[in-house]
Structure formats: structure tokens, C-alpha cells
Amino acid sequence: MTRKQKRLAVIATGMSFLALSAGLTLFALGQQTSYFYMPADVLTKPVQPGERIRLGGLVEAGSIQRVDGTHVNFAVTDGEHSVKVGYNGILPDLFREEQGVVTEGTFGPDGMFVADSVLAKHDENYMPREIADGLKEKGLWQHTEGGSSDDS
């Protein structure tokens, strides 16, 4: 191979990898990202059944129901609207009424949100940023100074 051909070979390989990864990335960003919704958003921007989203808010007081065995139903609320959520599995340790929660899953045909993961945070003072922002807009959230209020 001449010098020129070698250079071409290296550049061509490099470019093809870049093209491949760019293609994969764009495809995956189109397919595999999920939007974050607060309960009010679900009303204004309807979500197709089967579309994967993350739904966040507070666990509505008195909404937690054990259905059968390991199935749990609860409602996620932003103070005005609430969405019913079904989940099968172990709820996180910090899952409590009126605590922030982020669930991920899809809407079933009956309008019930079927979550396959439920996240509450490890730190009782920590509120997921999306929920904190969403609640601030609604005026339901008071920021605790220094991130370490004493709520025990």
C-alpha cells in the first residue's frame, strides 16, 4: 500500500466507526428515551398506551392499596391531579405517603399506569430534581436549607 492508501484506510475506518456510532446514537435517542411527566402533564399532553414514560410526583395520601399478592396500586399526585399506578414488586424503602416518587412504565389501555420500576431516593432529604421543579411551579415545595432538615 502506498502512504496515501494507508492514510485513506485509517481515515475510512475511523469515519465508518463514527458514522456507525452516530447512527446508533441517533436511532437510540429516538427510540429509547422516555419523557418525564407530572400528573397534570398527562392531561394536557396525552400519552399513547404503550409509550414509555416516567411519571413523577408525590404518593397520594391514603391511595396505597395492596391488590393481591405482590401487586400494589397507588396514586401519584401533584396536588391537583393524580394518576393511578399499578406496580408488581417490592416498593423502595423510602416509599411513603406524600413522599416524592418516580415511576417508569407505560399506560395500559384502561388508563392505568403500569410501572415496572418505582424509585424513591436513598436520602430522606433528597427530592428528585424533576419533581422538585414541578412542585415548585405548583407552590407545593419548600426548599429546606442546606439539604439536611430534621424531619424525624
Add this chain to the structure above:
Amino acid sequence: MTVELGHFALVLALAMALVQSTVPLAGAQLKSLNLMRVGEPVAITGFLLILLAFGALVQGYVTSDFSILNVWENSHSAKPMLFKITGTWGNHEGSMLLWVLILAFFGALVAVFGRNLPPSLRANVIAVQGMVATAFLFFILFTSNPFTRLIPTPIEGQDLNPILQDIGLAVHPPLLYLGYVGFSISFSFAVAALIEGRIDAAWARWVRPWTLVAWAFLTGGIAMGSYWAYYELGWGGFWFWDPVENASFLPWLAGTALLHSAIVMEKRSALKIWTVLLAILTFSLSLLGTFLVRSGVLTSVHAFATDPARGVFILMILLMFIGGSLALFALRANSLTAGGLFHPISREGALVLNNLLLSTCTATVLIGTLYPLLVEAVTGEKISVGAPFFNLTFVPLAIPLLLAVPFGPLLAWKRGDLMGAAQRLQAAFAIVVVVVLAVYFWVDKASVVAALGLGLGFWLIFGAITDIAYKAGVGKAKVGVMFSRLRGLPLSVFGTAFAHAGIGVTVIGLVSVTTLETERIVLMQPTDVVEAGGYTLRFKDITPFRGPNFTEDQANFDLTGPDGRRLGEVMAAKRLYPARGMPTTEAGIRTFGFSQLYVSIGELTANGLVVHVWWKPQVTLIWLGSLVMMFGGILSLCDRRLRVGAPTRRKAAIAAAKG
């Protein structure tokens, strides 16, 4: 008193860092040896001062001195001693102090061990290291002072987050930071070379050991963090592609690329500009990681006590160093002489392929991690990019890389022989085919993907063995000659083989768990039975237990093996830490060979106890493989040829023997 002493030491350390970042730099410009020499003692003193400050904070924690705000917020007098000590860095302020401590430690190491470096390069390296230290000391003193007093002094502290009260906190952050921050040395070397406008193969020789140290620690740190999250969170997952995890994985990927490109630069004096750029990018990714973790701009399952206001400060530091170094790079890169081109089929060609793939992998992970921020900034939409994205982008890019790994070390420098390498790998390939077929036909539930994935892991392991066998002349030379050759092989050859085989071991673990795992979620009453992976659990009872600073409800299960033999009990628990009123889940884990049975319990409802059971085949290989990789890095580090100055000593010895 010690608190004020610690605070004062930290301020003095800042003064030292300011001297360190200016005087040696000026010395190098003015070609004044005296000014350049100022760097070393100052770097060492700076390190000792930060060590003193750190010691003062540790002492505050050990003695439960709640007059320190930081101790009050994060400690409790009833906490076991180990967690009092490790709690020092289980919070924002303390962990940043550990960060600069390690930064200064590496600076001091250069001062001590860098005696063989050209004086101007050494002075510049120490100066750049000083600049980074200055920025972070400012950050600590002005926004995150761990020595703030609290008046009046409370009687009891607020306790450390229970999830952090674990041996993992003693190991994971220090290891991770040794890796993360260790890359600052490669960065300082790169910037120093750019300041001088001169760079040669010797530069790569000096940088490589430092990169190797950082890489080995980062490997261990990430693996330890993964294992910690696995057993502590009770979700049975080992990697979530979470922003905080990616933050540590990005410098690892870039650092791995740097490690390989530095070899090309050292041996063939090529890829100079690229290596310098990689060195800058690797540490930039470490800084980015620090920013993402500390600021909490991205929602993470691993977020602890984040503070957006402080994030802005780190963002400024980040922009200053990345912007500054890249601007310097743009200015000076032209004056660096480009290396020659080379044949694509050769050792250096293979290393370039490695770099291409690793950097594209890094890019996809980086895009996936930052994309939500970008989208929110532009459109205001909140999105999340999770595991499916990374599985779709990272995995397809990693597979060709891993397939190519065994070929690399078998190719010669300058002009390799691909067919020859393929021939030597025939035996390894045959073993892989047998493994794939055996898995596919004999292992229950094994899909084609599982079989091929496991084959990939074995390919890496046997590829590494082939490399050693070939270099020792197995099958060609007599046994005696073979052993003497084996002894004569440089340690770095074994280092490479272990590191590559380690990835194979990890791949086997990853593939086994993701494809062959069994998971059960059941509601259990006493005497109910659940089965996973052939093991049977019989729910016995729940007993209360009282720990030093927690209470626990322990669920006990009788365990029976696949052969019907009784294997004792498994205990999983719900724990409550009254100081914070915070519950945690303690998983019950039993290890059989490399596999684990993982039991996690949920709430006790009127109808029974929610129990989550996993059978995780070969799961421990994920982390054991990382340890093998780390061991490979350390072996390579012990290679005499890598040690700066060692060759001269050897030459001197030879000369002495001759004379």
C-alpha cells in the same frame, strides 16, 4: 482547637498551592533552576498540610465533636467506630476534602519520584497540579468548608445516611478518587508538554506509569462501587447506566484509550497529538464526573446530599480547566511534530483501532449522559436516557472491540501478519466454539445470545493465554527453554494478558447474569416455599433484632440445595435507623461457587411477606474480572522498563559487570 488547626492548615495549603502553581512555572519560563526547584518542597508541604486538615476532621468524627456542623449533620455517637471514620468522606464537604487530599498526594508523588524528569517538565507538571489544587481548595474554603462551627453545640448528631453505613464506604470512595484524581497527573503532564511546546516518546514513558496507577485504582473503585450498590440497595442490580455511574465510567473508558495510545507513542513515537488530547480529555471527564455527582443536575439513584449552588462553582472550575487546556492545545498542537503513518495491520494499527472504538464508546456514553440536560436546556422537556439507550449503542460498539482484543498483542510492530495471528488463535477459537455449542445445547434456557456472549468471554481469556503461550514458544521449544522464556518475558506482557483476560471474566459474569438469571416475586406466609436456580427457600419466621444503632426485622428462610441437602438458613432484613427514621433493606446473599442466591424482602402485609428472590449465575465474576484487570495493571506497573530511570540503572549495572 484541632478544628481551627485543621481549618488553618487548609488555608495554608491554599497559600502553598498558589506558590506551587506560579513559581515553578515562572522558573521554567525564565530557565531558573532555583525557582523551578521551589515546586517540590512546596508540593510536599501542601500535601502534609491537607493531610493535617483531613486528620483534624477525622478526629472530629472519631470524638463525635458535634460543635462541628459537618460532624453534627453526618454522625452519631452510637455509630460504630469504623463508620465514624468513614463518615468523614460520606458527605459533600468531607468527600471534597478527600478529593484534594488525593490530588495533593499525587502532586507530592511527582515531587518525590519525578527526580529523573527534565527539570522544566517537572516544574511545569507540579505547577499545573498546583493550579488544580488551588481551584479546588478555593472551592472547599469558600463554599464547602468542613470546619464550620455550630453554636450552641448539640448533644447528639443527625447520623450518617444508613445506606452509607457500610464497609463499602471505607473502600469505594478512596479507591475511586485515587483513580479519578490520579488522571490529574496525566493531565498535568499533557499541559506541561503543551506549555513547553515539546513532546517526545520519553514523555509517554513518563506518563504511562501514572496513568496505569490511576487506571488500576479506578477499575477497582468502579467494581467496588458496583458490588456495593448490588448488595446494599436490595434491587439485585449491579449497573444501572445511571449518570453517577457513567461519571466514573467515562474517565475509565478514556483512560483505557490513553493507556493504549501512550504505548504507541512510546514505542513508535506516533499519535503524539492524539495522546496529549486524550490525557486532557480523560481528566476533563473526571472533572465533569465530579460536577455531575456533586451538583445533582442529573437525577441519579446514587445521589447523596447534592447542592446545585455549589455545582455552579465546580462548573466554573470545569470550564476553566477544560477550556484553558483545550485552548492551549489548539495553540500548540501545530508545533508538536506529528508522528509517521503506519501500516494498518500492525500492533500500532490494532492500538489505533482500540482507540477509535474506545473513543466512540466514550462519546456515546457521554452523549447519553448529557442528552437530558441538553434537551431540557433547549426545549424544557424533561427526558431520561436509561439502560435501553446504552444497551443499543454501547454494546454494539464494545463487541467488535472485544473481538479484536486477542489479535492486538499477537501482531508485530510496524508490519503485522493478520493471518499468522489468526493461525495462532486457532486453538483459542476451537475452545470458544466448543463452549458456545456446549452452552447452547446443555445449559437450560440458554439462548443463542447467551451462548455467543459467553463465547466472547472465553475468547478473551484464551486469547490472552494464547499470547503468553506463543511468546513462551509453547509447542515449539523444549519445556526447559519454554520455562526460561516464560521467566524472561517482561512483566508488562503478563500485565496485558491479565488485563485482557480480566475483561473476559467480567464479560462471562455480565452475560450469565443478564441472560440466565432467575427472578421470583412472591407473597409468603410461614412454611411457604419458593424456588430459584434449583435452590429452595422455606419461609420460617420473622425475628426482631437490635443492632448498635438500628433495629431490624429479620426474615429467616431454610435453604435446601438442588440435591435436597439442607444448607442452613438465609436471613434478609428490613432495618430501621431511628436517628434518621430511615429504613433500609438488607439483602440475604449466599454464594455458591461464583453464583449467588439473592433474597430481598418487602413489607409485611396482612396476607404475608413480599419476597424477591434471584438466582444470579456467575454474578461474582463481574467483580472478580475487574480485580484480575486491576492485577494486570499492577503487574504492568512493576515492569522495570516502565520505571523512569530504571534502564539507566540497568545499563550502569551492565557496564559495571563488564568493567
